[in-house]
Amino acid sequence: MDSKAEVQLSVVIPTHNRKEILRSCVYALFAQNISHNKYEILVIDDGSNDGTEEMIQDAIKKSPVSLKYFKQPKKGPAAAKNIGIKNSRGEIVLFINDDIIATPSLINEHIKFHDKNPDKKIAVLGYATWHPKLKITPFMYWLENGGPQFDYSGIDSDKTDWRRFYTCNISLKKDFLLTHGLFDEDFPYASYEDIELGYRLADRGLTILYNRNAIGYHYHKINSILKYCKYRRKIIGKSYWLFYQKHPELNFFEEQKIFNSLSPKIQKEINKIMKIVKEIEYIITSFTLVYSEELKKNLYSYYSIITDHYFLLGIAEGMGKDIPNFNKASRLCIKGINNEEEGNFELAIKKYSAAKRLSRGFLPIIHLIARCYERMGHLEKANKIYISLLKKEGSRNHIKTRLNLTLNYLREKKRDQARREFKRILSYKLEENVLSIIHYHFGSILKKNSFLVESKKEFKEVLRLISQQFKDFESGAHFHLGEIFLAERDIERSKEEFLECLRINPEHRKALKQLLSILNNRFQEPVSKKILIAS
Numbered sequence: 001m002d003s004k005a006e007v008q009l010s011v012v013i014p015t016h017n018r019k020e021i022l023r024s025c026v027y028a029l030f031a032q033n034i035s036h037n038k039y040e041i042l043v044i045d046d047g048s049n050d051g052t053e054e055m056i057q058d059a060i061k062k063s064p065v066s067l068k069y070f071k072q073p074k075k076g077p078a079a080a081k082n083i084g085i086k087n088s089r090g091e092i093v094l095f096i097n098d099d100i101i102a103t104p105s106l107i108n109e110h111i112k113f114h115d116k117n118p119d120k121k122i123a124v125l126g127y128a129t130w131h132p133k134l135k136i137t138p139f140m141y142w143l144e145n146g147g148p149q150f151d152y153s154g155i156d157s158d159k160t161d162w163r164r165f166y167t168c169n170i171s172l173k174k175d176f177l178l179t180h181g182l183f184d185e186d187f188p189y190a191s192y193e194d195i196e197l198g199y200r201l202a203d204r205g206l207t208i209l210y211n212r213n214a215i216g217y218h219y220h221k222i223n224s225i226l227k228y229c230k231y232r233r234k235i236i237g238k239s240y241w242l243f244y245q246k247h248p249e250l251n252f253f254e255e256q257k258i259f260n261s262l263s264p265k266i267q268k269e270i271n272k273i274m275k276i277v278k279e280i281e282y283i284i285t286s287f288t289l290v291y292s293e294e295l296k297k298n299l300y301s302y303y304s305i306i307t308d309h310y311f312l313l314g315i316a317e318g319m320g321k322d323i324p325n326f327n328k329a330s331r332l333c334i335k336g337i338n339n340e341e342e343g344n345f346e347l348a349i350k351k352y353s354a355a356k357r358l359s360r361g362f363l364p365i366i367h368l369i370a371r372c373y374e375r376m377g378h379l380e381k382a383n384k385i386y387i388s389l390l391k392k393e394g395s396r397n398h399i400k401t402r403l404n405l406t407l408n409y410l411r412e413k414k415r416d417q418a419r420r421e422f423k424r425i426l427s428y429k430l431e432e433n434v435l436s437i438i439h440y441h442f443g444s445i446l447k448k449n450s451f452l453v454e455s456k457k458e459f460k461e462v463l464r465l466i467s468q469q470f471k472d473f474e475s476g477a478h479f480h481l482g483e484i485f486l487a488e489r490d491i492e493r494s495k496e497e498f499l500e501c502l503r504i505n506p507e508h509r510k511a512l513k514q515l516l517s518i519l520n521n522r523f524q525e526p527v528s529k530k531i532l533i534a535s
Contacts, residue, residue: 007066008092009039009111009171012084014077014190015098016046019055021219022098026059026067034108040066042084047074078183078193081167085177093174095167097190100216101131109214110171121205123172125160126214127152138284139225142300146507148236148307156504160208165198169216172206180204184246192239199247225303226274229310237314245322249399249434253315255364256371259333261312270309277302323362329355333365336372345376363389370404379408399425403442410451436465440473443480452484459484475505482514491518 011029015022022043029041041063045052048071056069070083085093092114094107106126113124128150130136143149150166181200187193198206222228244251260266280299320326336351352369359365366385373382386405390398402421409418425438443458462477482497495518501511 007038007040007089009094009107010084010088010090010092010174011039011041011094011096011107012044012081012088013042013096013098014044014046014080014084015048015052016074016077017048017050017052018098019048019050019052022052023055023059024101024219025096025098026056026063028102029107030064031104032102032107033104034111036065038111039107040068040089042068042070042088044080044083045069045071046077046080047072075185076188076193077190078187079185081193082182082185085174085182088174091174092171093177094171095169095194096216097168097218099218099220100128100168101219103215103217106169106214106216109211113209113211113214114171114173117209119207120173120176121207123165123170123201123206123208124214125164125166125208125210126169126171126216127210127212128166128169128216128218131217131219134219134221137222138281138296138299139228139303140222142303143222146300147303148233148311155210158210160210162198162202162206162208163195164208165194165201165206167194168218169214170194170208172201176201176204176206186246187239187242189235189239191236192243196243196246199250225277225306229307233307233310234314234317237311237316238318239314240311241315241318241322249428250437251400255367256337258312258315258319258364259330259368260337261309262316262330263334263337266309270306273302273305277306319362319364323359325358326362329359329362329365332358333368336368340372340375345372348372367401367404374404374408379412383408399428399438403438403445406442407445407449410446410454411449436462436473439465440477443477447480447484452487456481456484475501475508475511478504479508479511479514482511486514486518494518 013022013025026041026043032039043056045056053069053071056067060067060069068087070087072080072083081095084095092110094110096102110124110126114122117124129144129152130140134140145153150168151164155164181197181204183193183197187196198208244253277299280295280302284296284299316330320330323329332351332355336348336355339345339348339351349369349372352365352372356362356365356369366389370382370385373379373385383405386401386408389401390405402425406418406421406425409415409421422442426435439458439461443455443462446452446455446458459477459481462473478497478501482494482501485491485494485497495515498511498515498518501508502515505511
């Protein structure tokens, strides 16, 4: 084709050692139902040694589209995608993975959406799902239906947010990228490099529209949950740790869970669950007509426990690369956590303090010490730790620390100090979606500690701030408000909140359980779940 013709869209595909599936990916792009001079394909080879270059050079000879090939030493997909952006000619850049097989209308659907929405801040997210030729295992089904793969099922409008900036199938204007930022090349894996960019671009006004008709099929067979978790989930955990290092304002993970994941006792429990999972999977795949929905729900809950465990192990591995003497320090933390569980707080403090010295003041370990003092009732000692942390480093890096300090002031009935600390958090000029997350987590902490009036205010603020796309936080805020009204014996308002939660998220089992409980207390005959759903 004429390489000088005007190109409207550039498809950027990073790849590493996936020659055969890449061939299918590229040839599917040759067969688009749109004029070939409207788009180009750029393949960026991230240090492959499996014959990828020869295969692409052969494809270039046969291509009806402008197909370009670039090669770099292995640096990761973030660096590869940046090469693609810089060498693209289209005003729109479409990112897809090398295992995505485009449907014939994929490119046309992206272009149509951008034509209707010419604003430079608009991105278009397409849909990705398993390829029809794959045999979908129970685990693969769960991954994209409530699991941690792609949360398309959580999108219930034509917009979504930066948490779904999935570069398996997303397009945006090249000028907007060049003006406001490219991928961060510190990310070495295909994980969180896209979400991190989405977060930064959201701060510059990025809006993501969802086009369900821009379909790409994900051709990636997963035969073993264990192999998937030991490789993919750990990588995601390591990448999350890097993401948190760059954006500490989004850190709400619990340190205890991360250190606990390293415990041999926990690993033994995970191994037991793995055996149960294999037995359930055998029943489901061998006797498809007899297994119950309850069995499936149990299986999915086990999947969640296993994948979360390996995600936490990945975070711990990420920590280990950055923190001195991490292995010794983490063993001390595990002992300290066990001491806490046994009620031996003084010994736990000694273990944590030794771990702190070994790690040269690692922040999560300092938080463990402060939390232990809180459990002992020594709030002043915990507060001294938090105040010391806030003096040492930038406040933005310690939103979680300031939240803990705020809560302790409330416990001590020092409401003026608590109000002052929380106002400082709100003064950091954070994006509204991030503020809504902070209000949500703080509301949860307040509710857990029986500060119902303050908690209610936080969840109402979540609903005021939150965009339609943050479905999980919105439904969660309604659920928590329902429980608060229930504790206050305001049954009617409680029922309204649980109903609103279920309207947003019909799968919210806790809200359904609470609503059934309320209704069954009003009627002599028990109200069934089926009747409620039908109504």
